[in-house]
Structures are given as C-alpha cells and as structure tokens.
C-alpha cells in the first residue's frame with residue numbers, strides 16, 4: 138500500500154529547501170556555472186524518449202517525470218539475474234504516481250522543477266552531454282553516485298529520486314522473501330492475545 | 346463499594362462515528378466532568394486511572410484514533426501511516442530531523458520499543474536539591490518507580506530475549522572492554538516478533554492500551570478518540586475546561602465541536618503538543634518558557650554487515666544497551682535492527698548493484714542505535730490563530746551535539762568492527778561506509794557540520810521532553826512543583842513536557858512516575874479544586 142507518509146518522507150529534504158526559499162535559485166546554481174550560462178539551451182536538449190508516450194492510468198506523473206523514474210528504476214534496481222523479486226513484478230511506477238499525489242501542492246510544484254533539473258543537469262554535470270534519461274547504465278549510476286556525494290542540493294535531489302524508487306519497491310511484501318524478512322508473523326505463528334492486563338492488586342498502596 | 350468490571354479485551358472508547366450516530370449530541374455539544382485529561386498516552390493514561398480510582402469523574406480526550414490491538418498489521422509502513430502523528434512526517438523546520446510520536450488511543454506507548462529505563466539517582470537528586478523540587482527526590486519517587494515496574498511487568502531481558510543483533514553488540518563490547526547489560530522491558534511473555542514499532546497485536550507489550558486505560562475505564566473514566574483539543578478555557582486565573590473538535594478520522598471532516606466544563610484540566614498531549622495547546626490558549630507565561638527548553642535525545646542508527654547470516658531483525662526488538670558512555674559522554678546505545686522499509690528512511694542506500702548487495706545482506710546485518718543527551722535548546726511554537734495556525738518545531742544539532750554524535754557513531758562502528766563486521770554503514774546524509782576501523786576516522790572526518798549541522802547526520806527524535814518544565818520560579822519554568830501551570834489554578838501538566846532538565850534515559854517510565862506524582866498532588870489539593 139502506498140502512503141502519504143512515504144510521500145512526505147521522500148520529499149522531506151526538498152520541503153526544507155523550498156521552505157527556505159532557496160530551491161529555485163539554488164537548484165540552478167548547484168548544477169554549475171555551465172548550466173547557468175547555457176541554461177536555456179540545456180533545458181531544451183531533446184531526448185528520443187520525449188517522443189514516447191507515458192502509459193495510460195498515471196494520475197500524477199507527467200510524461201517526462203515518468204521517463205525519468207522509469208530510467209531511475211532501471212538503474213537503481215537492476216534485479217535481473219539476482220535473487221530479488223523482479224522489479225517488473227512490482228508496481229513501482231504506480232506506487233510512485235500514488236505517492237506523488239500525496240505530496241503537498243506547493244512542494245509538488247517545486248518537485249517538478251527539481252526533477253526537471255536532475256534530468257537536464259546531466260548535460261553539463263560531469264560533462265555527459267546528455268540528459269539523465271539518455272545516459273547509459275554506467276554513466277547514470279555514476280551520476281547518482283557523484284550527486285550523492287555532492288553539495289547539499291545535489292545530495293537532496295539524488296536522495297529524493299532514490300527514496301521514491303526504493304520505498305515504492307521495498308514496501309511491497311512481495312519483495313521481502315528473497316531478503317528473508319518475515320513480515321507479519323503473529324497470525325502465522327498462531328500467537329494468542331493476552332488481552333488486557335488485570336487490574337493491579339493495590340493492597341500495597343503507594344502514598345506520596 | 347462500587348463494583349469494578351473490566352473488559353477482557355479492548356477499551357470502551359467513544360469514537361467520531363459514535364458521536365455522528367448519536368442524535369442527542371449534534372454538531373455542537375458540551376459535557377460536564379470533574380477532570381478532563383487531554384491525551385491518552387503514558388502520562389494521560391496513568392492520570393486517568395489514578396483520578397478515576399479516587400472516585401473523580403474523568404473524561405479523556407484523545408486526538409488520535411482508537412486501534413484495537415487486533416487491527417495491528419505488523420507492517421511498519423502501514424502503521425506509520427495510520428498510527429503515527431502526521432503519518433510519521435512530523436519534522437523540524439529544516440525537515441532533516443523527524444519527531445516520531447503516537448497519535449492514537451494509548452499514545453506513544455502503543456508503538457514504543459518497550460525499553461524501560463530509570464534515570465540514575467543523581468538526576469532526581471539534582472531536581473530535588475538544586476532545583477528545590479523536594480517531591481522529586483530519588484527516595485520520594487522510589488515507590489512510584491517500583492509500582493510501575495510491578496504493574497507493567499518491567500523485567501530484565503532473559504536470554505531468549507537477546508537476539509543475534511544484540512549478541513553482536515555484546516561480542517564487540519566484550520572485546521573493547523565496554524560495559525553492557527540486557528535492557529529492561531515492559532512486556533509480558535514477549536512473542537519475539539520484532540514488530541514493536543508497529544504495535545503489539547497479541548497485547549504482550551504493556552502499553553496504556555492494555556493497562557492504565559482499561560483500568561481507568563473500569564473505574565468509570567470515559568475516553569473519546571478523534572477529539573483534538575484546540576485550547577484550554579480559563580476565567581479569572583482558573584481553568585474552566587477545554588474546547589475540542591471531533592473529526593471523522595477517514596475524511597477529516599468535522600463531526601462536532603465540543604466544550605468540556607471541568608474543575609480540573611490536565612494536559613498530557615506530549616512534549617510537542619502540550620505547549621502548543623498552552624500557546625493557543627494564551628496561558629500566562631512570565632518567563633517565555635512555554636515550548637522552550639526542548640530536549641530531543643537525538644537518535645542515530647549505525648548498521649553493520651557481517652559475514653554470517655544473523656537474521657538480526659528477528660526476536661525481541663531491543664536486546665541490550667551499552668551503558669559505558671552514559672556518564673562520561675551522555676549517550677547510550679541500544680541494539681535493534683529496523684525493517685527493510687525503515688532502512689530506506691534511515692540511511693543512504695547506495696545505487697544499482699551496490700543497493701542490491703546492500704539489501705541482500707539484510708539478513709547479515711545488525712543495528713546499534715545511539716541516544717544522546719542534548720542541552721534542551723529546541724523549541725515548539727504555535728504560529729497563527731488557535732484554529733488555523735500551524736506548529737513549528739525548531740531544533741538543529743549544536744556543534745557540541747554534532748561532536749557527540751560523531752563520537753557515538755565512531756564508538757558504535759568500533760563495537761561492530763570488534764565483533765567482526767565486514768562493513769559499517771554510517772548514518773550520514775552523504776553516501777558513506779567504512780570497511781575497517783582504519784577507514785573509519787578518515788570517513789567521519791569528512792562529515793561536515795556545515796550550516797547548523799543540518800543534513801549532516803541522519804537523526805530522529807522519539808523522546809522529546811522538557812517543553813513545559815517544572816520549577817519553583819515562574820520566570821524560569823512553566824509548571825509548579827505540583828505540576829500546576831504557574832498562574833492558572835486547576836490547570837495541570839502530566840507528561841514528558843514537565844521534565845525539569847534533559848535526561849539521557851528513555852523517558853516513558855519517568856513520565857508515568859511523574860504523572861502519578863502529579864495525580865497525588867491534585868488529589869491532595871482536592872478540597873480547593875472540586876466542589877464535591
């Protein structure tokens with residue numbers, strides 16, 4: 138089940154930035170001088186995925202956000218050939234879409250800008266020359282790693298994207314058996330309820 | 346003698362749906378009672394029981410829902426959403442520190458980790474000798490501590506309650522020569538599920554839900570859930586009752602507005618919300634202390650991966666504590682490993698194959714959690730009018746807190762390396778782990794205090810206290826030695842807010858003892874408070 142708590146937790150770092158009214162200006166600055174100088178150009182860098190439609194049924198994610206998360210899921214959760222539950226079997230995108238709907242409207246707006254920046258800043262950050270959605274696996278992974286160790290704003294954005302992806306995957310109980318987490322056990326183990334504790338025996342009265 | 350009947354399971358609670366169904370109540374109604382208690386957690390439940398048992402007509406108003414234990418799912422994500430305040434996203438202004446708190450009948454006792462710790466005598470000695478709070482001396486409180494201990498089955502963990510995570514901690518401590526001991530917990534026949542933070546579906550945790558609340562109800566106390574108190578009503582320096590709003594917990598729509606007329610009002614809404622209620626009520630505050638002096642006991646979690654499978658998430662959640670540094674440095678460590686979903690919130694979880702490997706090693710992990718003492722410099726503020734304003738929580742680590750947390754992290758990591766850890770995951774916002782003790786200091790040196798320590802270490806607070814501190818001087822404190830708000834007769838506070846100074850122990854036991862103490866003070870002054 139997807140929850141508002143997870144949405145709030147995932148965007149929590151971002152919320153602080155917006156509250157400090159830093160986000161818009163600082164986000165741009167964080168991407169480096171090159172981006173500031175050639176900002177408009179970078180933003181308009183086209184990607185082949187821009188032509189691809191987003192699946193029906195998404196309520197919150199724009200097409201470009203969908204493509205960003207789709208790529209982030211591929212990069213962050215390479216479950217193929219591992220013992221983990223294949224990522225394709227978990228409705229990660231649907232969960233992210235739902236979480237997005239729970240984010241406060243003001244933060245949702247900032248989040249849209251932030252995700253756009255995360256995608257576009259790859260053009261200059263590390264001189265990839267491509268948007269994040271177009272990076273190959275290795276470069277995309279490096280992009281996450283560099284941003285995870287970068288300045289506060291870069292760390293924040295990398296954390297936000299990762300949290301959305303990871304929480305949307307790991308909260309599904311179907312992901313637990315391969316890591317041997319038991320989940321709920323009381324029913325399975327047949328543990329009886331003890332009910333209310335009996336009224337205390339107050340024959341020994343406490344006085345102040 | 347009144348006949349006392351207690352339910353075997355569950356508590357009689359009037360919920361929003363019951364109010365909505367009752368045509369005699371309507372959208373606006375009032376209730377008369379002797380005592381109204383705001384909040385049904387550790388402090389409120391004890392107060393309700395003591396006063397109801399003493400024959401007072403008691404009404405408890407609780408903002409959260411009533412969750413009978415049978416509805417606990419042992420799914421932390423689910424519980425965080427339903428049972429924790431603000432879906433567990435209550436945070437400071439910089440949103441890097443979460444303040445977790447129960448918002449349900451039974452309050453935080455329902456989701457607590459069951460650790461019961463009694464502060465050292467020197468704490469109470471200080472409260473009694475230096476602060477002049479004579480009733481809070483160690484000997485004076487002894488009997489209360491013993492009573493809670495007996496009633497709530499507080500016991501030292503037995504061998505079967507010490508899980509593999511705890512054994513790794515013991516092993517590390519033994520090698521380092523650090524003092525450790527099994528924790529004391531308030532559990533009866535623990536089922537060893539490890540799901541304490543999601544509530545106990547088999548009622549083994551001695552939370553207020555299965556102890557003081559049903560006991561209070563047996564003595565006639567009435568409990569309303571879904572009922573948020575907006576402010577205390579006062580006239581001529583006297584508390585006369587409270588105003589509250591009853592909301593449908595599913596939709597948030599207002600079901601009724603209620604006014605309670607009471608001879609005594611007791612606030613037990615916890616260290617964050619009690620001061621907010623007082624601020625909304627414009628209670629007198631000569632020294633500007635309401636909401637100030639908040640100690641948060643910053644909590645950080647160090648994870649370690651070992652060679653062998655541990656399944657460290659199985660068994661009793663908390664096994665042992667490391668008490669070596671309590672006096673010298675002001676922090677205690679508790680062994681405990683979170684659920685997979687909580688790992689996502691507490692650390693930087695790598696990316697790609699490294700993330701997969703990290704999660705695959707979950708069964709080989711152990712966790713050690715540091716609770717540090719801080720100076721009590723946090724603050725909660727209500728901004729705006731009493732109905733439409735908002736709460737603001739201010740706390741960031743001071744440089745001293747930051748240094749202390751760095752030291753605690755370093756010690757926790759060393760304990761794990763001594764126990765044979767292959768890798769230790771550091772609780773920083775930066776991606777950071779260490780593969781040997783030699784690597785560790787260099788890594789920790791990279792953690793920068795930056796601007797006010799924000800986004801340095803990942804910290805949470807489970808145990809804020811001290812926001813309405815007790816003291817003799819109305820310019821220095823909020824409540825008197827009796828727990829009564831300075832300048833308002835009949836308005837008492839009986840929860841974690843009234844701690845006179847920050848403590849380093851887990852607070853629940855002390856909250857319950859202080860509430861019992863304030864209950865006795867109210868009863869001792871009954872002739873001046875109650876008409877009958």
Ligand SMILES: Cc1cc2nc3c(=O)[nH]c(=O)nc-3n(C[C@H](O)[C@H](O)[C@H](O)COP(=O)(O)OP(=O)(O)OC[C@H]3O[C@@H](n4cnc5c(N)ncnc54)[C@H](O)[C@@H]3O)c2cc1C
Pocket residue numbers: 383384385386387388389406407408409445446447448449450451452453454456457458459460461462542572573574575613614615616618619622807808809839840841842851852853854856
């Ligand atoms: C996850 C977690 C684990 C913990 N583990 C431990 C542990 O192992 N050991 C330990 O000693 N301590 C632990 N604690 C802390 C401990 O539970 C608290 O210190 C203690 O419960 C505080 O008691 P209280 O009465 O002040 O507040 P609470 O027990 O939190 O009760 C306050 C109640 O007031 C209600 N309330 C708030 N505002 C209003 C309003 N306006 N109107 C009506 N009702 C309102 C709240 O919903 C809540 O039910 C833990 C806390 C958490 C959150």
